[in-house]
Amino acid sequence: MALSKIWVLTESQNSKPISISLELLTFASSLGASLEAVTWGGTASQISEELGSYGVSKVLDAGELNGSLPGSPVASAMKQAIDAGNGPDVILIGTTYDGRDIAGRLSAKLDVPVITNVTGLEISGDSLVASHSIFGGTQIAKSRFTSSKSPQIFLVRAKTFQAEPSNSTTCGVESLPVPEIGNSGAAKIVATHVEELTGPKLDEADVVVSGGRGLGEKDNYALVEELAKLLHGAPGASRAIVDAGWVPYSYQVGQTGKTVKPTVYVACGISGATQHLVGMKNAKNIIAINKDADAPIFSVADLGIVGDVHKVLPKLIEALKSRS
Amino acid sequence: MNVVVCVKQIPDPATPGEMDSQTNTLKRDGKLIMDDSDSYGVEMGLQLAEQAGGGEVTLVSMAQDGETSGLRTALAMGAAKAILVSDPALKGSDALSTAKALSKAISRANPDLILMATESTDGYTGTTPVQVAELLGLPSVTFAKKITVDGSSIKVERQTEAGYDEVTCPLPAVVTVTAGVVEPRYPNFKGIMDAKKKPVEELTVSDLGLDVSEVGSSGSRQEVFEIVAADARQAGEKVVDEGEAHQKVIEFFEQLKLI
Structure with a gap:
């Protein structure tokens, strides 16, 4: 069974997809599977054209989240779609603050493990093999899932791939509804403090x-x-x-x-x-x-x-x- | 205010790590110490319990073989007691199986607040705390740099890429604490002596109502199957500064057309 569908968790900042998300989309796009971007925060329609240039056929939009921290609501929305039979074989998530939260929540909800701190990914047969830089970067550990249970979730570090548009396609936006999540989603952002960044990230x-x-x-x-x-x-x-x-x-x-x-x-x-x-x-x-x-x-x-x-x-x- | 702080006991990071060539997992024999990353959560928990004017800090940890040396450090700082999930079946646990064992142990302490480090020094997956929150059905706030308790809820300053967010969250909740945000106290002599007498409750995997197949290498559905050498980097020119070495740096920048 080859990979037929991949989700890439796509975060945006200032109405633009962040670099790590584009890096993951570039890699995912090279695998020839159907590529969908999961996003939130109310910017889906603004970023969909750029995501299309990276081969994304559909943006799944979990919406504004009403101030909730994204971990619980976004993972719940993903789980609901997966339970309904619309899930992917592989989910790629960048190692960011919210990415780690979403990966952890989703992993526990689905009872599937996450392969974390990935610094390389390659296709081997019908599945993905991850590389990890260990012992000060002197050695590389290669890991894989031992269960056939999908989806396979990978948390990937920044700069593992270089972002480059490819396989451009038309990209539509579809709602990814967030179900009632109750107490686990009760953490709410009440104020945001931005420290002036004078140089690059x-x-x-x-x-x-x-x-x-x-x-x-x-x-x-x-x-x-x-x-x-x-x-x-x-x-x-x-x-x-x-x-x-x-x-x-x-x-x-x-x-x-x-x-x-x-x-x-x-x-x-x-x-x-x-x-x-x-x-x-x-x-x-x-x-x-x-x-x-x-x-x-x-x-x-x-x-x-x-x-x-x-x-x-x-x-x-x-x-x-x-x-x- | 009863606070659970999760503490990981790890091989001393100052000594070079080693992989077990049979299992491709990190070797964990020898003396273990408390992960430095956890000292901030212990300190934060002690401060919050003190500010609340009552309550105590309970440590939760897991080990393969009853190891408590790292826990004693946190007990010496002032934690009241510890729950240690200790079972040879835990060997080779991944983050999710770890979260399963920890969450069962945490719920026995019935805490108002659960504090954990954002990530451990040795495994650094950074996913266990949120997995614990999900398994307990609790809200979570990760990357906290400040926590203020306000009755039955907390206000947290959560580190972001661009600054920080103020987050409110009802208790009980899981909060992860970033390093450097409080200054962990050094255990004093009395603390160290007292720590030897503080209760450490040892529980096995089956005591927690978990099946051994859910944890350890059997519960971990991922494997490291190969370890290879990375491309080595060659050291370049090395210059001893005698007052003018900054010129070498300028020349290097010039070669790269950086300036």
């Missing part, structure tokens, strides 16, 4: 400048932010300084955090624990600045500066400023 940026413990104290993270800004990049962080409360979780690059694949990654005061390497090892170019000459980060760096970030960063920032 971390997982989409062409340049990422990250800071770690070697910065010494929280205030020195400003050097990382300034360098990122001068390079039109995004600031990132190691787990250590997120755990220490210097910067929010959304800045974290690594195993428990984001995967980034920028053209240039600048690691400042980061030792390069396996936890961190998994998230950035596939950057095209890596520059590391660290005073410990034996730090593991140097084993993946194209240019390693053995030096004190407190001395090197200010000089680097000055030199860049004097050029502009």
